[in-house]
Amino acid sequence: MDTTGAAGGGGGISEEEQQARLSAMIEKLQSRDALRMYSWLSQRCFSDCVSTFYRNSLGKGEGACVRACVRKYLLVTSASNARFAQLADPYAAVADDDEVED
Numbered sequence: 881m882d883t884t885g886a887a888g889g890g891g892g893i894s895e896e897e898q899q900a901r902l903s904a905m906i907e908k909l910q911s912r913d914a915l916r917m918y919s920w921l922s923q924r925c926f927s928d929c930v931s932t933f934y935r936n937s938l939g940k941g942e943g944a945c946v947r948a949c950v951r952k953y954l955l956v957t958s959a960s961n962a963r964f965a966q967l968a969d970p971y972a973a974v975a976d977d978d979e980v981e982d
Contacts, residue, residue: 925949
């Protein structure tokens with residue numbers, strides 16, 4: 881007896897419902913991780929770059945340091961994500977190479 885569909889009569893969950901729940905859970909985890917990363921990056925760059933606390937705004941050097949810190953982190957993160965994606969799907973890299981040769 882099929883209990884995965886609505887007509888199954890049981891408390892089964894359809895595949896579409898499972899996918900929707902999984903997607904919602906993934907989205908929630910991604911949002912949480914993005915907030916954690918933003919918080920960590922803010923703290924890291926602030927502690928590395930800001931040395932004076934007598935003004936309401938960053939000094940010229942402090943602002944440049946924070947921008948460089950964030951830029952460096954984003955570049956490294958982007959390169960890492962691209963590499964992980966390539967490792968996760970090695971055939972995609974081969975397909976991309978084939979398209980370049982055409």
